[in-house]
Amino acid sequence: MDVLERIIERKRIEVEHQKTVVSQRELEQRPLFNRQPLSAHAALRRPGSSGIIAEFKRKSPSKGIINDQVSVAETTAGYVRAGAACLSVLTDEPFFGGTSADLMLAREANPATPIIRKDFIIDPYQIVEAKAIGADFILLIASCLTPEEVEKYSQIAHNLGLEVLLEVHDEQELASHLTQTVDLVGVNNRNLKTFVTDIETSVRLSSLIPASFVKISESGLQQAESIQVLQQAGYQGFLIGETFMKTADPGLALQQLINELNSISQKQYIV
Ligand SMILES: O=C(O)c1ccccc1NCC(=O)[C@H](O)[C@H](O)COP(=O)(O)O
Numbered sequence: 001m002d003v004l005e006r007i008i009e010r011k012r013i014e015v016e017h018q019k020t021v022v023s024q025r026e027l028e029q030r031p032l033f034n035r036q037p038l039s040a041h042a043a044l045r046r047p048g049s050s051g052i053i054a055e056f057k058r059k060s061p062s063k064g065i066i067n068d069q070v071s072v073a074e075t076t077a078g079y080v081r082a083g084a085a086c087l088s089v090l091t092d093e094p095f096f097g098g099t100s101a102d103l104m105l106a107r108e109a110n111p112a113t114p115i116i117r118k119d120f121i122i123d124p125y126q127i128v129e130a131k132a133i134g135a136d137f138i139l140l141i142a143s144c145l146t147p148e149e150v151e152k153y154s155q156i157a158h159n160l161g162l163e164v165l166l167e168v169h170d171e172q173e174l175a176s177h178l179t180q181t182v183d184l185v186g187v188n189n190r191n192l193k194t195f196v197t198d199i200e201t202s203v204r205l206s207s208l209i210p211a212s213f214v215k216i217s218e219s220g221l222q223q224a225e226s227i228q229v230l231q232q233a234g235y236q237g238f239l240i241g242e243t244f245m246k247t248a249d250p251g252l253a254l255q256q257l258i259n260e261l262n263s264i265s266q267k268q269y270i271v
Pocket residue numbers: 003004055057060061062063192195218219220221239240241242243
């Protein structure tokens with residue numbers, strides 16, 4: 001069994017248990033459930049947007065502990081001060097050390113920035129839960145869902161006012177799972193079986209994704225030069241976790257990356 005299969009197996013048990021702890025009806029009565037979600041699509045297309053979706057990630061199956069010393073409220077607020085367009089908060093506990101409480105704290109600290117609930121969604125309950133903890137958009141991973149589930153879960157999310165980021169890793173997943181019901185398409189540069197990251201995956205798939213979707217390149221991004229290559233390939237969003245989180249001050253690391261991006265584009269303008 002590969003790691004993704006193990007994550008999904010565990011997630012099914014976790015979700016069934018969680019339903020017995022907090023009913024869907026109770027989730028719908030939470031104060032954040034009635035909040036009007038923000039649009040990640042609009043934030044990433046806004047002129048002058050950095051395009052960076054900065055992730056709060058304590059640990060991962062590929063890297064183990066990345067950073068368990070920083071607080072979610074301070075880190076995400078630091079990301080927003082540095083210029084993050086959106087935030088990503090992992091809520092999976094067993095494999096990533098995240099919680100729903102993390103997302104609620106990030107929400108409280110950053111009322112005006114779209115936040116994605118980064119988790120492995122395999123049940124409509126988790127979409128209702130995403131709304132109830134203050135998320136603005138959700139992730140649907142093609143390799144964990146059927147095309148019919150992507151369609152159905154996107155409709156559920158839209159009925160709740162949430163946007164949907166569909167994640168694919170190759171041409172086959174794109175061909176089988178891309179539907180007009182999703183808002184953003186993410187290409188994961190990380191092969192979830194080998195954990196190898198390669199930004200060529202994003203470059204290769206870009207022309208196959210219609211321009212009506214906001215295109216997001218995910219994972220393994222470290223350098224301003226790579227982001228520039230991806231911008232030229234048509235990407236408007238860049239999901240980055242480890243590069244920032246492995247430092248003592250993730251917000252400062254984002255600020256430095258944005259400064260480098262600005263300096264590269266100014267040099268091009270002068271030439
Ligand atoms: O990060 C992992 O090791 C991982 C393993 C299995 C499934 C998903 C995984 N990552 C989730 C993500 O989507 C990344 O956290 C996100 O794209 C940011 O990646 P990075 O900038 O490389 O931390």
